[in-house]
Amino acid sequence: MSTDQASTPERGCPFDHTLLTGEQSPTGCPVSKRAAAFDPFEDEYQQDPPDYLRWARDQEPVFYSPRLGYWVVSRYEDIKAIFRDNITFSPSIALEKITPTGPEANAVLDSYKYGMSRTLVNEDEPAHMPRRRLLMDPFTPEELAHHEPMVRQLVREYVDRFIDDGKADLVEQILWEVPLTVALHFLGVPEEDMDTLRKYSIAHTVNTWGRPKVEEQVEVAHAVGNFWQFAGKVLDKMRLDPDASGWMQYGLRKQKEHPDIVTDSYLHSMMMAGIVAAHETTANASANAIKLLLENPQVWQEICADPSLIPNAVEECLRHNGSVAAWRRIATKDAEVGAVKIPAGSKLLIVTSSANHDERHFSDADMVDIRRDNASDHLTFGYGAHQCMGKNLARMEMQIFLEEFTRRLPHMKLSPQRFSYLPNTSFRGPENLLVEWDTAQNPERKDRTLLQARLPVRIGEPSRHSMTRTLLVERVTPVADDVVQLRLADPHGKPLPRWTPGAHIDMECGSPERSRQYSLCGDPEDTSVLEVAVLREALGRGGSQWVHGNLSAGDSVRVRGPRNHFHMDEKCRRIIFVAGGIGITPVSAMARRARALGLDYTLHYSGRSRASMPFLDDLRDLHGEQLHVYSGEEGQRNDIPALLASPEEGTQIYACGPVRMLQALESATSHWPAGALHIEHFVSTLQALDPSRENAFEIELRDSGLVLPVAADQTILMALRKANIDVQSDCEEGLCGSCEVRVVAGQIDHRDMVLTPSERAGQNRMMACCSRARGERIVLAL
Template sequence: MRLLASEQVGSPPPEVTEAGRRFDPFHPDFVVDPYPTLAEFQRSEPIFYSPVLDSWIVTRYATVRAVLRDTDRFSPRIVSDPLTPLCPHARDIIVNSEFDVPGLLVNNDSPSHPHCRKFFGEPLKPQRLASLRPFIEKTVSAQIDRMIETGSPADLAMGLTWDVPALVLFRLLGIPDEDVPQVKEYADSRVVLLWGRPTEEEQIRLTSGALAFFRYTTKLVHSRLENPGDDYPSDVIRQRAGDDSQATIRDIIAVTFNLLFAGHETTSSASANILSAVLSRPEIWAGVVDGSINISKLVEEGLRFDPPVQAWRRLVKEDAVLDGVEIPAGSRLLLHFAAANRDPERFEEPELFNPERGNAGQHTSFGIGAHFCLGATLARIEIETMIRQLAERLPGIKLVPGQQPDYLPNTSFRGLRRLQVSW
């Protein structure tokens, strides 16, 4: 098992400033609404060291963008390392097993990353993903049918945004629909294990779950070796043509394992967040229903306004200066997309949800540069389809008043787990 960033010995901790003392991404108030605090820090200390995370928090749009583009000095290889170091028992579960997920895409550096991205991204080209449109339309329609049949009020997250991205991903990966709950449970667990503050008991349980899911993925890929189908693992296997220099079976298992999480969790969160923002503004929803508001532009503004990926990590490979602050080699960065997306130097009146915003598409929510999200096209298709069909079939839908938002406490992912609506 490769060395984790949490086990590396870096420089002595830097001086902790006022922002660093106050920043607590796990505080309930911050989890519910991080934006006022992030805006304050962006004005007073746009970059600061957080002892809670042993990371430098980066909030300005221009700086986040520059770091993402500079893969020579800032490495992504710590992205999927647990924020909280694994306890000995949890680590032993992994070390003494066949679990093996090397860095290939999101947490990989050059020189291997460009090849891996090209090879594994080939079956995910926009035209291939667009071919899923009929299935997406049918799936969204079926989920809305179930909601209508069950009756008002309903949970829009559980009834629509929770399942649709998973069902589409499962179609892409060739997995039976009945496995949706299992994959979703694992996705929530992985958020807590890698980007949260789990107890040792929770780490042991979650690590055991990760191992079980790795075995599930291994079985899936080997079944496609024997019986190829019309799905992503089969496409990659055919493209490999038995050539380990292109990709090994181990590599294919690792990428499929990560896709089972990244391919749906963020889209589920994005769609719930956007629908919450739109339905809480009846005048905007009315514009969606009557067609005066462009849904594609609305989605871009939603991704900017309340992104499903709030923050992402980088490792500083050599001494650097960011926003006038010296950052030593070996330091960890937490690039706050949520803050960058509301930087007033880039977005005018950033706290306003404006579906007509001309530069909303400049958000950082899918990343920037060499590690831009391969599934961005599919996510946009799914979110737009859900919003359009809801507007057509349930134009009178509205939020149930008085509900309390529910999010998993973690540093990086934000998505409503419940969204009560009536019609």
């Protein structure tokens, strides 16, 4: 506990009222010493906001800053809760000048008839959501895909300008101009007006989020006024050709249909705000990402060697070193954040960059982990109804930047330098980014085909496919008829992720599109290797055939995970393990763990013949009398109804094997306590959607404020992607559990192979790739 905190909170205040700093919060509480010293305009905050606020996350997650006149919030769950409730915590001050300007600067703005009004960023309901819905379509992944060739060509042309120089300031020479040009193209700004608008955009940032000195305020006000007037002229020019491409022209067309929603003043404000929003945040995010990766050369080399890691590397960079450090909100009524009472009218600085380093949500949060499976949980784009609509445009640009640099300049490194940032509370990126390289090592000098390479860009949330690691096949060992065991290790000898019995990995069998789930069957305590066993299936989908026909010692494979949806309860009274054929793989690891813990267990293992049953000798040596073997060739059969005839309180059953065996287990345990049977499925029973047999329904997104239709020929996952809502996915067959979403209300038609009967009965989670609503509407926590 900090010395600034009290052990006995007074009136709900977490701070010690005996420590007087001479400063008072709006509640009359004394302000702690560190809170009184908080200054987001000083260089320490600019250099590393998460580290600057580490003390707050640990000791005073919500505190009042007298210097700023804001309550500062630093933890992940508190900030997400604020984003979720945009009624109590209004975004109306998001674009308010954080440093009020003097009368002379205000007079200058008035002379330009500056009239910046509400935009998508800072307007309240009920005005916000109707406008957002009307203007959202150009931001969907399908529409953004049309911009990819232009972005790729632009990035390549800019790199061409300095590729043979051996050094560059990436901010000055590419990262500032390319996102601005892309932003202007996206908005539909005529080419002849681009250079003028480039000059004005930075003034808007300083005017809104910075702390210009009194003598600078007038100069900034003139620039902002000129920006405002010029934006209006460009908008008038667009009105002459409203059918042209561009988001602003799209808005003009929507204005004709809904003049009361898309007004003239609104379009003028969005014209100006849109340039800044689509430009500076992406420019800064790109610079931050490249800086972070070059500061971690081993990570940089990993994505150079494996560009498929780039999409999730982008997410990790946005989490670890994003361009949006903080947002602002105002409390519309008395509220509570993190057990601290916030009076109505209080202003809040919600430091999302601090939330992105909260160890309560991101393990090893300070580490750069480009395979982090929850990297896209970051709050850099915000969350809920006001989440950044342009997030996928930014992701696309950042992916293309990284693809181009890792392919053409893998030997690039940072030059010695001191990084500087424009002092402001909210948006951060280095003003310069100096890099250098040996031009003699430029790969394209030896291989011109590099310039023809083109990776598919992931537009939208990162797939699990972008979190792969390349492993070395140490051994391929036959362990039964048509069954081989693969021993996989890190090619550099690094430890592999820990896993628990029941976990599986996703392995790419020749291509990312042919990804298969294989249960881990080795020793969970051994972090040097991952082991799986693969049965050759003549009538399968091709994965096992590829493994048996192509893999040998010394080869490489790409895997994701481990992940576990088949957890073993280590505190239960007794366990019955049931396995059939290759289903022994997860069960063997569970039985090994049960033995190590000294649990009461039995293992029932069935197979066509002893020769077809992998690990039989090892299992007999390890489990002795606890193992019961049933060989069909020898006339032995596991009598499942007899085995499970009498329900046993506190006994759990874990099973994996052929569908018929699993169906028999479900029938035999129908009279057992709910939740006693746990099944791992290898095969999906999903069929292609038949629109003639499906019902259309609606999904209400509680946190985003959207209501989306799901057609009879559409999955929930498809509808979410179309609406630009982030949900991860992988197998899309209901097997892997990647696309799980929380359900707030409504009845679920479960079709996955992941959730247990008791989890299904809870009606609070579902797989978006396959499950559906039973009624007309279902409410999701998204």
